[in-house]
Amino acid sequence: MQSNELSNIKILKEIAELLNEETDMEKMLHGALHKLLEGTIFETGWIFFIDAKGQHELVAHENLPAALKSNNCMKLEKGGCWCVSSFRTGKLKKASNIIECKRIDNSGKTPIIENAGITHHATVPLQSGQERFGLLNVATPNTIRFAERELALLESVAFQLGSAIKRFLLTKQEQEVALVQERNRLARDLHDAVNQLLFSVTLTARGGMEMTKDLDIKETFQEIQHLSQEALTEMRALIWQLRPKGLEAGIVEGIKGYGEVLGLTLNVKVKGVINLPANVEEALFRITQEALNNVRKHAGVLNADLYLTVTSTDILLVVKDEGHGFHMNKTNHLPSIGIQSMKDRAKSVGGTVDWVSEWNKGTEILVRLPY
Structure with a gap:
Protein backbone atom coordinates (compact mmCIF):
# COMPACT_ATOMS: atom_id res chain seq x y z
CA MET A 1 0.00 0.00 0.00
CA GLN A 2 1.43 3.41 -1.01
CA SER A 3 2.36 6.01 1.59
CA ASN A 4 -0.33 8.42 0.34
CA GLU A 5 -3.02 5.81 0.92
CA LEU A 6 -1.70 5.05 4.40
CA SER A 7 -1.65 8.76 5.19
CA ASN A 8 -5.25 9.15 3.98
CA ILE A 9 -6.40 6.20 6.09
CA LYS A 10 -4.74 7.78 9.13
CA ILE A 11 -6.48 11.11 8.47
CA LEU A 12 -9.87 9.44 8.06
CA LYS A 13 -9.32 7.45 11.27
CA GLU A 14 -8.42 10.56 13.26
CA ILE A 15 -11.41 12.47 11.91
CA ALA A 16 -13.73 9.53 12.64
CA GLU A 17 -12.49 9.39 16.26
CA LEU A 18 -13.05 13.14 16.65
CA LEU A 19 -16.57 12.93 15.20
CA ASN A 20 -17.48 10.08 17.54
CA GLU A 21 -16.15 11.85 20.64
CA GLU A 22 -17.23 15.47 20.09
CA THR A 23 -20.60 16.56 21.47
CA ASP A 24 -20.60 20.15 20.21
CA MET A 25 -21.43 20.79 16.54
CA GLU A 26 -19.23 23.87 16.13
CA LYS A 27 -16.21 22.28 17.80
CA MET A 28 -16.72 19.13 15.75
CA LEU A 29 -16.68 21.00 12.43
CA HIS A 30 -13.66 23.11 13.36
CA GLY A 31 -11.78 20.07 14.67
CA ALA A 32 -12.46 17.94 11.59
CA LEU A 33 -11.44 20.78 9.30
CA HIS A 34 -8.24 21.32 11.28
CA LYS A 35 -7.27 17.63 11.07
CA LEU A 36 -7.98 17.56 7.32
CA LEU A 37 -5.72 20.54 6.67
CA GLU A 38 -3.07 19.29 9.06
CA GLY A 39 -2.57 16.00 7.22
CA THR A 40 -3.02 16.94 3.54
CA ILE A 41 -1.88 19.41 0.90
CA PHE A 42 -4.98 21.48 1.58
CA GLU A 43 -4.01 24.63 3.50
CA THR A 44 -7.26 26.49 4.04
CA GLY A 45 -10.91 25.49 4.25
CA TRP A 46 -14.40 26.62 5.15
CA ILE A 47 -17.81 25.04 5.65
CA PHE A 48 -21.18 26.44 4.63
CA PHE A 49 -24.54 25.26 5.93
CA ILE A 50 -27.28 25.89 3.35
CA ASP A 51 -30.93 25.90 4.40
CA ALA A 52 -34.08 24.92 2.50
CA LYS A 53 -34.38 28.46 1.11
CA GLY A 54 -30.85 28.33 -0.27
CA GLN A 55 -29.47 30.77 2.31
CA HIS A 56 -25.89 29.92 3.23
CA GLU A 57 -24.17 30.38 6.59
CA LEU A 58 -20.44 30.19 7.27
CA VAL A 59 -20.22 27.76 10.21
CA ALA A 60 -16.50 26.89 10.31
CA HIS A 61 -13.22 27.97 8.77
CA GLU A 62 -9.53 27.30 9.29
CA ASN A 63 -6.40 29.17 8.23
CA LEU A 64 -8.14 31.64 5.92
CA PRO A 65 -5.96 34.15 4.05
CA ALA A 66 -6.29 37.75 5.23
CA ALA A 67 -8.37 38.81 2.22
CA LEU A 68 -11.06 36.19 2.96
CA LYS A 69 -10.90 36.67 6.73
CA SER A 70 -11.19 40.47 6.69
CA ASN A 71 -14.33 42.21 7.97
CA ASN A 72 -15.52 39.08 9.80
CA CYS A 73 -15.25 36.94 6.64
CA MET A 74 -17.63 39.26 4.81
CA LYS A 75 -16.55 38.03 1.34
CA LEU A 76 -17.50 34.48 2.36
CA GLU A 77 -20.66 35.44 4.22
CA LYS A 78 -22.19 37.69 1.57
CA GLY A 79 -23.15 37.25 -2.06
CA GLY A 80 -23.41 34.21 -4.30
CA CYS A 81 -21.04 31.87 -6.10
CA TRP A 82 -21.00 28.84 -8.39
CA CYS A 83 -20.66 26.18 -5.70
CA VAL A 84 -23.55 27.50 -3.56
CA SER A 85 -25.75 27.96 -6.65
CA SER A 86 -24.95 24.44 -7.87
CA PHE A 87 -25.74 23.02 -4.45
CA ARG A 88 -29.11 24.81 -4.44
CA THR A 89 -30.06 23.42 -7.86
CA GLY A 90 -28.84 19.91 -7.03
CA LYS A 91 -26.18 19.93 -9.76
CA LEU A 92 -23.29 19.45 -7.33
CA LYS A 93 -23.15 15.71 -6.67
CA LYS A 94 -19.51 15.02 -5.80
CA ALA A 95 -16.16 16.64 -5.03
CA SER A 96 -15.28 19.07 -7.83
CA ASN A 97 -12.61 21.53 -8.83
CA ILE A 98 -13.89 25.10 -9.08
CA ILE A 99 -12.24 26.92 -11.97
CA GLU A 100 -13.55 30.35 -11.00
CA CYS A 101 -14.84 31.42 -7.59
CA LYS A 102 -16.60 34.76 -7.31
CA ARG A 103 -15.75 35.05 -3.61
CA ILE A 104 -12.03 34.51 -4.21
CA ASP A 105 -12.13 36.79 -7.27
CA ASN A 106 -13.69 39.55 -5.17
CA SER A 107 -11.13 39.08 -2.41
CA GLY A 108 -8.41 39.01 -5.08
CA LYS A 109 -9.00 42.70 -5.75
CA THR A 110 -6.80 43.24 -2.71
CA PRO A 111 -3.01 42.69 -2.99
CA ILE A 112 -2.08 39.07 -3.77
CA ILE A 113 -0.12 38.73 -0.52
CA GLU A 114 -3.42 39.05 1.38
CA ASN A 115 -4.85 36.19 -0.68
CA ALA A 116 -1.78 34.09 0.16
CA GLY A 117 -1.76 32.73 -3.38
CA ILE A 118 -5.32 31.31 -3.11
CA THR A 119 -6.99 31.63 -6.52
CA HIS A 120 -9.10 28.44 -6.81
CA HIS A 121 -10.70 25.86 -4.54
CA ALA A 122 -12.35 22.45 -4.48
CA THR A 123 -15.85 21.85 -3.15
CA VAL A 124 -17.88 18.85 -1.99
CA PRO A 125 -21.47 18.59 -0.72
CA LEU A 126 -22.12 17.49 2.86
CA GLN A 127 -24.98 15.02 2.93
CA SER A 128 -26.32 11.85 4.50
CA GLY A 129 -28.50 9.76 2.23
CA GLN A 130 -30.97 12.15 0.60
CA GLU A 131 -30.48 14.88 3.21
CA ARG A 132 -28.14 17.67 2.21
CA PHE A 133 -26.63 20.09 4.72
CA GLY A 134 -24.05 22.29 3.00
CA LEU A 135 -20.58 22.45 1.49
CA LEU A 136 -16.98 21.77 2.44
CA ASN A 137 -14.51 23.94 0.50
CA VAL A 138 -10.71 23.64 0.56
CA ALA A 139 -7.88 25.43 -1.20
CA THR A 140 -4.10 25.44 -1.55
CA PRO A 141 -1.86 28.37 -2.57
CA ASN A 142 -0.89 28.48 -6.26
CA THR A 143 -3.06 25.42 -7.03
CA ILE A 144 -5.63 25.50 -9.82
CA ARG A 145 -6.75 21.86 -9.83
CA PHE A 146 -6.61 18.96 -7.40
CA ALA A 147 -5.90 15.37 -8.43
CA GLU A 148 -8.57 12.66 -8.39
CA ARG A 149 -7.07 10.99 -5.31
CA GLU A 150 -7.27 14.31 -3.43
CA LEU A 151 -10.90 14.79 -4.47
CA ALA A 152 -11.62 11.19 -3.42
CA LEU A 153 -10.23 11.91 0.05
CA LEU A 154 -12.37 15.03 0.19
CA GLU A 155 -15.47 12.96 -0.61
CA SER A 156 -14.61 10.48 2.14
CA VAL A 157 -14.25 13.26 4.69
CA ALA A 158 -17.51 14.83 3.49
CA PHE A 159 -19.28 11.49 3.93
CA GLN A 160 -18.01 11.28 7.51
CA LEU A 161 -19.09 14.86 8.25
CA GLY A 162 -22.52 14.37 6.66
CA SER A 163 -23.17 11.30 8.80
CA ALA A 164 -22.02 13.12 11.95
CA ILE A 165 -24.20 16.17 11.20
CA LYS A 166 -27.18 13.87 10.70
CA ARG A 167 -26.47 12.22 14.05
CA PHE A 168 -26.31 15.62 15.77
CA LEU A 169 -29.63 16.67 14.27
CA LEU A 170 -31.30 13.40 15.29
CA THR A 171 -29.96 13.78 18.82
CA LYS A 172 -31.30 17.34 18.94
CA GLN A 173 -34.72 16.14 17.78
CA GLU A 174 -34.72 13.44 20.45
CA GLN A 175 -33.85 16.05 23.08
CA GLU A 176 -36.66 18.30 21.88
CA VAL A 177 -39.14 15.40 22.05
CA ALA A 178 -37.93 14.57 25.56
CA LEU A 179 -38.33 18.24 26.55
CA VAL A 180 -41.90 18.32 25.25
CA GLN A 181 -42.70 15.10 27.13
CA GLU A 182 -41.25 16.54 30.34
CA ARG A 183 -43.25 19.74 29.88
CA ASN A 184 -46.41 17.71 29.39
CA ARG A 185 -45.69 15.67 32.53
CA LEU A 186 -45.05 18.79 34.60
CA ALA A 187 -48.21 20.43 33.22
CA ARG A 188 -50.28 17.38 34.18
CA ASP A 189 -48.79 17.33 37.69
CA LEU A 190 -49.47 21.02 38.20
CA HIS A 191 -53.02 20.65 36.93
CA ASP A 192 -53.80 17.58 39.01
CA ALA A 193 -52.22 18.82 42.23
CA VAL A 194 -51.54 22.54 42.67
CA ASN A 195 -54.27 23.77 40.32
CA GLN A 196 -56.95 21.71 42.03
CA LEU A 197 -55.69 22.73 45.46
CA LEU A 198 -55.93 26.43 44.59
CA PHE A 199 -59.43 25.90 43.24
CA SER A 200 -60.41 24.27 46.56
CA VAL A 201 -58.95 27.21 48.52
CA THR A 202 -61.03 29.61 46.41
CA LEU A 203 -64.24 27.67 47.12
CA THR A 204 -63.42 27.35 50.82
CA ALA A 205 -62.77 31.08 51.14
CA ARG A 206 -66.04 31.85 49.38
CA GLY A 207 -67.89 29.49 51.72
CA GLY A 208 -66.24 31.00 54.80
CA MET A 209 -67.15 34.50 53.63
CA GLU A 210 -70.83 33.51 53.29
CA MET A 211 -70.97 31.73 56.65
CA THR A 212 -69.70 34.54 58.89
CA LYS A 213 -71.28 37.84 59.74
CA ASP A 214 -68.15 39.30 61.31
CA LEU A 215 -66.93 42.00 58.89
CA ASP A 216 -63.24 41.56 59.72
CA ILE A 217 -63.41 37.80 59.18
CA LYS A 218 -65.48 38.33 56.01
CA GLU A 219 -62.80 40.72 54.64
CA THR A 220 -60.09 38.18 55.49
CA PHE A 221 -61.89 35.42 53.60
CA GLN A 222 -62.49 37.82 50.72
CA GLU A 223 -58.78 38.60 50.54
CA ILE A 224 -57.94 34.89 50.63
CA GLN A 225 -60.40 34.29 47.81
CA HIS A 226 -58.93 37.14 45.78
CA LEU A 227 -55.34 35.97 46.26
CA SER A 228 -56.14 32.33 45.51
CA GLN A 229 -58.05 33.37 42.38
CA GLU A 230 -55.02 35.39 41.22
CA ALA A 231 -52.76 32.42 41.95
CA LEU A 232 -55.15 30.17 40.03
CA THR A 233 -54.96 32.47 36.99
CA GLU A 234 -51.15 32.47 37.20
CA MET A 235 -51.10 28.69 37.50
CA ARG A 236 -53.38 28.22 34.48
CA ALA A 237 -51.12 30.54 32.46
CA LEU A 238 -48.06 28.56 33.54
CA ILE A 239 -49.71 25.26 32.59
CA TRP A 240 -50.67 26.74 29.23
CA GLN A 241 -47.07 27.86 28.63
CA LEU A 242 -45.83 24.35 29.36
CA ARG A 243 -48.46 22.68 27.17
CA PRO A 244 -50.06 25.31 24.89
CA LYS A 245 -53.43 24.41 23.45
CA GLY A 246 -54.34 25.69 20.00
Whole structure:
Protein backbone atom coordinates (compact mmCIF):
# COMPACT_ATOMS: atom_id res chain seq x y z
CA MET A 1 0.00 0.00 0.00
CA GLN A 2 1.43 3.41 -1.01
CA SER A 3 2.36 6.01 1.59
CA ASN A 4 -0.33 8.42 0.34
CA GLU A 5 -3.02 5.81 0.92
CA LEU A 6 -1.70 5.05 4.40
CA SER A 7 -1.65 8.76 5.19
CA ASN A 8 -5.25 9.15 3.98
CA ILE A 9 -6.40 6.20 6.09
CA LYS A 10 -4.74 7.78 9.13
CA ILE A 11 -6.48 11.11 8.47
CA LEU A 12 -9.87 9.44 8.06
CA LYS A 13 -9.32 7.45 11.27
CA GLU A 14 -8.42 10.56 13.26
CA ILE A 15 -11.41 12.47 11.91
CA ALA A 16 -13.73 9.53 12.64
CA GLU A 17 -12.49 9.39 16.26
CA LEU A 18 -13.05 13.14 16.65
CA LEU A 19 -16.57 12.93 15.20
CA ASN A 20 -17.48 10.08 17.54
CA GLU A 21 -16.15 11.85 20.64
CA GLU A 22 -17.23 15.47 20.09
CA THR A 23 -20.60 16.56 21.47
CA ASP A 24 -20.60 20.15 20.21
CA MET A 25 -21.43 20.79 16.54
CA GLU A 26 -19.23 23.87 16.13
CA LYS A 27 -16.21 22.28 17.80
CA MET A 28 -16.72 19.13 15.75
CA LEU A 29 -16.68 21.00 12.43
CA HIS A 30 -13.66 23.11 13.36
CA GLY A 31 -11.78 20.07 14.67
CA ALA A 32 -12.46 17.94 11.59
CA LEU A 33 -11.44 20.78 9.30
CA HIS A 34 -8.24 21.32 11.28
CA LYS A 35 -7.27 17.63 11.07
CA LEU A 36 -7.98 17.56 7.32
CA LEU A 37 -5.72 20.54 6.67
CA GLU A 38 -3.07 19.29 9.06
CA GLY A 39 -2.57 16.00 7.22
CA THR A 40 -3.02 16.94 3.54
CA ILE A 41 -1.88 19.41 0.90
CA PHE A 42 -4.98 21.48 1.58
CA GLU A 43 -4.01 24.63 3.50
CA THR A 44 -7.26 26.49 4.04
CA GLY A 45 -10.91 25.49 4.25
CA TRP A 46 -14.40 26.62 5.15
CA ILE A 47 -17.81 25.04 5.65
CA PHE A 48 -21.18 26.44 4.63
CA PHE A 49 -24.54 25.26 5.93
CA ILE A 50 -27.28 25.89 3.35
CA ASP A 51 -30.93 25.90 4.40
CA ALA A 52 -34.08 24.92 2.50
CA LYS A 53 -34.38 28.46 1.11
CA GLY A 54 -30.85 28.33 -0.27
CA GLN A 55 -29.47 30.77 2.31
CA HIS A 56 -25.89 29.92 3.23
CA GLU A 57 -24.17 30.38 6.59
CA LEU A 58 -20.44 30.19 7.27
CA VAL A 59 -20.22 27.76 10.21
CA ALA A 60 -16.50 26.89 10.31
CA HIS A 61 -13.22 27.97 8.77
CA GLU A 62 -9.53 27.30 9.29
CA ASN A 63 -6.40 29.17 8.23
CA LEU A 64 -8.14 31.64 5.92
CA PRO A 65 -5.96 34.15 4.05
CA ALA A 66 -6.29 37.75 5.23
CA ALA A 67 -8.37 38.81 2.22
CA LEU A 68 -11.06 36.19 2.96
CA LYS A 69 -10.90 36.67 6.73
CA SER A 70 -11.19 40.47 6.69
CA ASN A 71 -14.33 42.21 7.97
CA ASN A 72 -15.52 39.08 9.80
CA CYS A 73 -15.25 36.94 6.64
CA MET A 74 -17.63 39.26 4.81
CA LYS A 75 -16.55 38.03 1.34
CA LEU A 76 -17.50 34.48 2.36
CA GLU A 77 -20.66 35.44 4.22
CA LYS A 78 -22.19 37.69 1.57
CA GLY A 79 -23.15 37.25 -2.06
CA GLY A 80 -23.41 34.21 -4.30
CA CYS A 81 -21.04 31.87 -6.10
CA TRP A 82 -21.00 28.84 -8.39
CA CYS A 83 -20.66 26.18 -5.70
CA VAL A 84 -23.55 27.50 -3.56
CA SER A 85 -25.75 27.96 -6.65
CA SER A 86 -24.95 24.44 -7.87
CA PHE A 87 -25.74 23.02 -4.45
CA ARG A 88 -29.11 24.81 -4.44
CA THR A 89 -30.06 23.42 -7.86
CA GLY A 90 -28.84 19.91 -7.03
CA LYS A 91 -26.18 19.93 -9.76
CA LEU A 92 -23.29 19.45 -7.33
CA LYS A 93 -23.15 15.71 -6.67
CA LYS A 94 -19.51 15.02 -5.80
CA ALA A 95 -16.16 16.64 -5.03
CA SER A 96 -15.28 19.07 -7.83
CA ASN A 97 -12.61 21.53 -8.83
CA ILE A 98 -13.89 25.10 -9.08
CA ILE A 99 -12.24 26.92 -11.97
CA GLU A 100 -13.55 30.35 -11.00
CA CYS A 101 -14.84 31.42 -7.59
CA LYS A 102 -16.60 34.76 -7.31
CA ARG A 103 -15.75 35.05 -3.61
CA ILE A 104 -12.03 34.51 -4.21
CA ASP A 105 -12.13 36.79 -7.27
CA ASN A 106 -13.69 39.55 -5.17
CA SER A 107 -11.13 39.08 -2.41
CA GLY A 108 -8.41 39.01 -5.08
CA LYS A 109 -9.00 42.70 -5.75
CA THR A 110 -6.80 43.24 -2.71
CA PRO A 111 -3.01 42.69 -2.99
CA ILE A 112 -2.08 39.07 -3.77
CA ILE A 113 -0.12 38.73 -0.52
CA GLU A 114 -3.42 39.05 1.38
CA ASN A 115 -4.85 36.19 -0.68
CA ALA A 116 -1.78 34.09 0.16
CA GLY A 117 -1.76 32.73 -3.38
CA ILE A 118 -5.32 31.31 -3.11
CA THR A 119 -6.99 31.63 -6.52
CA HIS A 120 -9.10 28.44 -6.81
CA HIS A 121 -10.70 25.86 -4.54
CA ALA A 122 -12.35 22.45 -4.48
CA THR A 123 -15.85 21.85 -3.15
CA VAL A 124 -17.88 18.85 -1.99
CA PRO A 125 -21.47 18.59 -0.72
CA LEU A 126 -22.12 17.49 2.86
CA GLN A 127 -24.98 15.02 2.93
CA SER A 128 -26.32 11.85 4.50
CA GLY A 129 -28.50 9.76 2.23
CA GLN A 130 -30.97 12.15 0.60
CA GLU A 131 -30.48 14.88 3.21
CA ARG A 132 -28.14 17.67 2.21
CA PHE A 133 -26.63 20.09 4.72
CA GLY A 134 -24.05 22.29 3.00
CA LEU A 135 -20.58 22.45 1.49
CA LEU A 136 -16.98 21.77 2.44
CA ASN A 137 -14.51 23.94 0.50
CA VAL A 138 -10.71 23.64 0.56
CA ALA A 139 -7.88 25.43 -1.20
CA THR A 140 -4.10 25.44 -1.55
CA PRO A 141 -1.86 28.37 -2.57
CA ASN A 142 -0.89 28.48 -6.26
CA THR A 143 -3.06 25.42 -7.03
CA ILE A 144 -5.63 25.50 -9.82
CA ARG A 145 -6.75 21.86 -9.83
CA PHE A 146 -6.61 18.96 -7.40
CA ALA A 147 -5.90 15.37 -8.43
CA GLU A 148 -8.57 12.66 -8.39
CA ARG A 149 -7.07 10.99 -5.31
CA GLU A 150 -7.27 14.31 -3.43
CA LEU A 151 -10.90 14.79 -4.47
CA ALA A 152 -11.62 11.19 -3.42
CA LEU A 153 -10.23 11.91 0.05
CA LEU A 154 -12.37 15.03 0.19
CA GLU A 155 -15.47 12.96 -0.61
CA SER A 156 -14.61 10.48 2.14
CA VAL A 157 -14.25 13.26 4.69
CA ALA A 158 -17.51 14.83 3.49
CA PHE A 159 -19.28 11.49 3.93
CA GLN A 160 -18.01 11.28 7.51
CA LEU A 161 -19.09 14.86 8.25
CA GLY A 162 -22.52 14.37 6.66
CA SER A 163 -23.17 11.30 8.80
CA ALA A 164 -22.02 13.12 11.95
CA ILE A 165 -24.20 16.17 11.20
CA LYS A 166 -27.18 13.87 10.70
CA ARG A 167 -26.47 12.22 14.05
CA PHE A 168 -26.31 15.62 15.77
CA LEU A 169 -29.63 16.67 14.27
CA LEU A 170 -31.30 13.40 15.29
CA THR A 171 -29.96 13.78 18.82
CA LYS A 172 -31.30 17.34 18.94
CA GLN A 173 -34.72 16.14 17.78
CA GLU A 174 -34.72 13.44 20.45
CA GLN A 175 -33.85 16.05 23.08
CA GLU A 176 -36.66 18.30 21.88
CA VAL A 177 -39.14 15.40 22.05
CA ALA A 178 -37.93 14.57 25.56
CA LEU A 179 -38.33 18.24 26.55
CA VAL A 180 -41.90 18.32 25.25
CA GLN A 181 -42.70 15.10 27.13
CA GLU A 182 -41.25 16.54 30.34
CA ARG A 183 -43.25 19.74 29.88
CA ASN A 184 -46.41 17.71 29.39
CA ARG A 185 -45.69 15.67 32.53
CA LEU A 186 -45.05 18.79 34.60
CA ALA A 187 -48.21 20.43 33.22
CA ARG A 188 -50.28 17.38 34.18
CA ASP A 189 -48.79 17.33 37.69
CA LEU A 190 -49.47 21.02 38.20
CA HIS A 191 -53.02 20.65 36.93
CA ASP A 192 -53.80 17.58 39.01
CA ALA A 193 -52.22 18.82 42.23
CA VAL A 194 -51.54 22.54 42.67
CA ASN A 195 -54.27 23.77 40.32
CA GLN A 196 -56.95 21.71 42.03
CA LEU A 197 -55.69 22.73 45.46
CA LEU A 198 -55.93 26.43 44.59
CA PHE A 199 -59.43 25.90 43.24
CA SER A 200 -60.41 24.27 46.56
CA VAL A 201 -58.95 27.21 48.52
CA THR A 202 -61.03 29.61 46.41
CA LEU A 203 -64.24 27.67 47.12
CA THR A 204 -63.42 27.35 50.82
CA ALA A 205 -62.77 31.08 51.14
CA ARG A 206 -66.04 31.85 49.38
CA GLY A 207 -67.89 29.49 51.72
CA GLY A 208 -66.24 31.00 54.80
CA MET A 209 -67.15 34.50 53.63
CA GLU A 210 -70.83 33.51 53.29
CA MET A 211 -70.97 31.73 56.65
CA THR A 212 -69.70 34.54 58.89
CA LYS A 213 -71.28 37.84 59.74
CA ASP A 214 -68.15 39.30 61.31
CA LEU A 215 -66.93 42.00 58.89
CA ASP A 216 -63.24 41.56 59.72
CA ILE A 217 -63.41 37.80 59.18
CA LYS A 218 -65.48 38.33 56.01
CA GLU A 219 -62.80 40.72 54.64
CA THR A 220 -60.09 38.18 55.49
CA PHE A 221 -61.89 35.42 53.60
CA GLN A 222 -62.49 37.82 50.72
CA GLU A 223 -58.78 38.60 50.54
CA ILE A 224 -57.94 34.89 50.63
CA GLN A 225 -60.40 34.29 47.81
CA HIS A 226 -58.93 37.14 45.78
CA LEU A 227 -55.34 35.97 46.26
CA SER A 228 -56.14 32.33 45.51
CA GLN A 229 -58.05 33.37 42.38
CA GLU A 230 -55.02 35.39 41.22
CA ALA A 231 -52.76 32.42 41.95
CA LEU A 232 -55.15 30.17 40.03
CA THR A 233 -54.96 32.47 36.99
CA GLU A 234 -51.15 32.47 37.20
CA MET A 235 -51.10 28.69 37.50
CA ARG A 236 -53.38 28.22 34.48
CA ALA A 237 -51.12 30.54 32.46
CA LEU A 238 -48.06 28.56 33.54
CA ILE A 239 -49.71 25.26 32.59
CA TRP A 240 -50.67 26.74 29.23
CA GLN A 241 -47.07 27.86 28.63
CA LEU A 242 -45.83 24.35 29.36
CA ARG A 243 -48.46 22.68 27.17
CA PRO A 244 -50.06 25.31 24.89
CA LYS A 245 -53.43 24.41 23.45
CA GLY A 246 -54.34 25.69 20.00
CA LEU A 247 -50.75 26.07 18.77
CA GLU A 248 -51.29 23.13 16.44
CA ALA A 249 -53.83 25.36 14.62
CA GLY A 250 -51.15 28.00 14.04
CA ILE A 251 -49.21 30.51 16.08
CA VAL A 252 -51.87 33.22 15.75
CA GLU A 253 -54.54 30.96 17.26
CA GLY A 254 -52.08 29.93 19.95
CA ILE A 255 -51.41 33.57 20.85
CA LYS A 256 -55.14 34.32 20.97
CA GLY A 257 -55.65 31.30 23.20
CA TYR A 258 -52.98 32.48 25.61
CA GLY A 259 -54.54 35.94 25.69
CA GLU A 260 -57.86 34.35 26.69
CA VAL A 261 -56.16 32.45 29.51
CA LEU A 262 -54.78 35.74 30.84
CA GLY A 263 -58.17 37.41 30.49
CA LEU A 264 -56.88 39.84 27.84
CA THR A 265 -58.78 41.16 24.85
CA LEU A 266 -56.43 41.14 21.84
CA ASN A 267 -56.83 43.06 18.61
CA VAL A 268 -54.73 40.93 16.23
CA LYS A 269 -53.82 42.02 12.70
CA VAL A 270 -51.69 39.84 10.39
CA LYS A 271 -50.01 40.65 7.06
CA GLY A 272 -48.32 37.96 4.97
CA VAL A 273 -48.32 34.17 5.03
CA ILE A 274 -46.99 32.60 8.22
CA ASN A 275 -44.88 29.51 7.55
CA LEU A 276 -42.03 29.63 10.05
CA PRO A 277 -39.21 27.23 10.96
CA ALA A 278 -39.86 25.50 14.28
CA ASN A 279 -37.13 27.36 16.19
CA VAL A 280 -38.33 30.77 14.98
CA GLU A 281 -41.97 29.93 15.75
CA GLU A 282 -41.00 28.78 19.25
CA ALA A 283 -39.01 31.98 19.89
CA LEU A 284 -41.81 34.19 18.54
CA PHE A 285 -44.44 32.42 20.61
CA ARG A 286 -42.43 32.64 23.86
CA ILE A 287 -41.59 36.32 23.26
CA THR A 288 -45.27 37.08 22.66
CA GLN A 289 -46.22 35.20 25.84
CA GLU A 290 -43.80 37.32 27.85
CA ALA A 291 -45.09 40.52 26.27
CA LEU A 292 -48.69 39.57 27.11
CA ASN A 293 -47.65 38.61 30.66
CA ASN A 294 -46.23 42.12 31.03
CA VAL A 295 -49.52 43.65 29.89
CA ARG A 296 -51.47 41.49 32.35
CA LYS A 297 -49.18 42.13 35.32
CA HIS A 298 -47.89 45.67 34.84
CA ALA A 299 -49.90 47.70 32.33
CA GLY A 300 -53.08 47.98 34.38
CA VAL A 301 -55.23 47.29 31.30
CA LEU A 302 -56.84 44.15 29.91
CA ASN A 303 -56.56 44.81 26.20
CA ALA A 304 -53.69 45.10 23.71
CA ASP A 305 -53.04 45.47 20.00
CA LEU A 306 -50.88 42.87 18.27
CA TYR A 307 -49.54 43.38 14.73
CA LEU A 308 -47.78 40.53 12.91
CA THR A 309 -46.10 41.23 9.54
CA VAL A 310 -44.33 38.52 7.55
CA THR A 311 -41.94 39.44 4.72
CA SER A 312 -39.75 37.22 2.55
CA THR A 313 -36.89 37.45 5.05
CA ASP A 314 -38.25 38.68 8.38
CA ILE A 315 -41.19 38.49 10.75
CA LEU A 316 -42.10 41.68 12.57
CA LEU A 317 -44.18 41.73 15.74
CA VAL A 318 -45.59 44.75 17.57
CA VAL A 319 -47.40 44.40 20.91
CA LYS A 320 -48.94 47.68 22.03
CA ASP A 321 -50.93 48.65 25.11
CA GLU A 322 -52.22 51.93 26.52
CA GLY A 323 -51.44 51.11 30.13
CA HIS A 324 -49.19 52.57 32.80
CA GLY A 325 -45.96 52.48 30.80
CA PHE A 326 -42.60 52.76 32.53
CA HIS A 327 -39.44 54.82 32.72
CA MET A 328 -36.28 53.14 31.53
CA ASN A 329 -32.66 54.16 31.20
CA LYS A 330 -29.67 52.44 29.64
CA THR A 331 -28.52 50.88 32.90
CA ASN A 332 -31.93 49.52 33.91
CA HIS A 333 -32.70 46.18 32.22
CA LEU A 334 -36.03 45.70 34.04
CA PRO A 335 -35.69 41.92 34.46
CA SER A 336 -38.88 41.93 36.56
CA ILE A 337 -41.03 42.49 33.49
CA GLY A 338 -39.16 40.11 31.23
CA ILE A 339 -37.51 42.52 28.78
CA GLN A 340 -34.17 40.73 29.12
CA SER A 341 -35.85 37.35 28.64
CA MET A 342 -37.42 38.53 25.38
CA LYS A 343 -34.11 39.98 24.18
CA ASP A 344 -32.32 36.70 24.92
CA ARG A 345 -34.92 34.64 23.05
CA ALA A 346 -34.76 36.95 20.03
CA LYS A 347 -30.96 36.94 20.04
CA SER A 348 -30.93 33.11 20.03
CA VAL A 349 -32.41 33.16 16.50
CA GLY A 350 -30.56 36.27 15.30
CA GLY A 351 -33.34 38.76 16.04
CA THR A 352 -33.86 41.89 18.11
CA VAL A 353 -36.34 43.33 20.61
CA ASP A 354 -36.84 47.06 21.17
CA TRP A 355 -39.45 49.00 23.08
CA VAL A 356 -40.95 52.45 23.43
CA SER A 357 -42.67 53.41 26.67
CA GLU A 358 -43.78 56.54 28.46
CA TRP A 359 -45.33 56.86 31.88
CA ASN A 360 -49.16 56.76 31.68
CA LYS A 361 -49.00 56.53 27.87
CA GLY A 362 -48.47 52.80 27.42
CA THR A 363 -45.78 50.54 26.01
CA GLU A 364 -44.91 49.30 22.53
CA ILE A 365 -42.73 46.19 22.10
CA LEU A 366 -41.09 45.79 18.68
CA VAL A 367 -39.69 42.38 17.67
CA ARG A 368 -37.82 41.44 14.48
CA LEU A 369 -36.82 37.85 13.76
CA PRO A 370 -35.09 36.70 10.57
CA TYR A 371 -35.90 33.32 9.00
